[in-house]
Amino acid sequence: MKAADDIVDDAPTAPVVRGGRPRDASRDVAILDAARELLAEVGYEGMTMDAVAGRAGASKATLYRRWTTKSDLAVDAVTCGLGNDLDPADVPDTGSLEGDLRALEQLRRARKNAATDRLIPGLMAEVRRDPEIAQQFHASFVRPKVQQMRALLERARDRGEVPADRDLDLVSTVVPALVSYRKVVEGAEIDPAYVDRLLLEVLVPLATAPSTSRSLPEPG
DSSP states (O other), rough: OOOOHHTTTTTSSSSSSOOOOOOOOOHHHHOOOOHHHHHHHHHHOOOOOHHHHHHHHOOOOHHHHOSSSOOOHHHEEEEEEETTOGGGGGGOOOOHHEEEEEEEEHHHHHOOOOHHHHTTTHHHHHHHHHHHHHHHHHHIIIHHHHHHHHHHHHHHHTTSOOOOOHHHHHHHHHHHHHHHHIIISSSOOOOOHHHHHHIIIIHHHHHHHHOOOOOOOOOO
């Protein structure tokens, strides 16, 4: 089983785009739709690049120019409907960290795809079993959430809401790490109320608490 700490470690970004002709966005949509359909019908083990290419009316070369491995494609197909492609600049500046986080969640939820949601449990089983898929899950699901969170924390710091010396790299990983733990390790579903509690009861107090000079005592 992939350790929770490993899930939030750095991993190569996916999918990797190779050289060649410019990407056709409509072709990407057709391929991702085909991958989602096959994942729903036959699961990850039954899904093949040949089958996806045939379902999408594309060549295997087209697939491999966009996704270098089956795990790249499968994870991207499932996670691309979860609002991870949101640009933090599109989140309205509400004047408070809490307001910004609520706005981010509203945008994410507006973009969520119900069909994608139904594929999450199957993907989580593969993440627990396969280190390569766990790595791709981090790159496509965890890392974008960390980057979005850090951007909003920087905005709040610039407003004076977050202390200037707060470790934003650390704080921005907290909620994505807890969500990943619940999904991957516990195999539990993530409902909006759970995410809201993490944001408002964990992240906001952690980010905005006054700075102190206290540190852990030296051992021994």
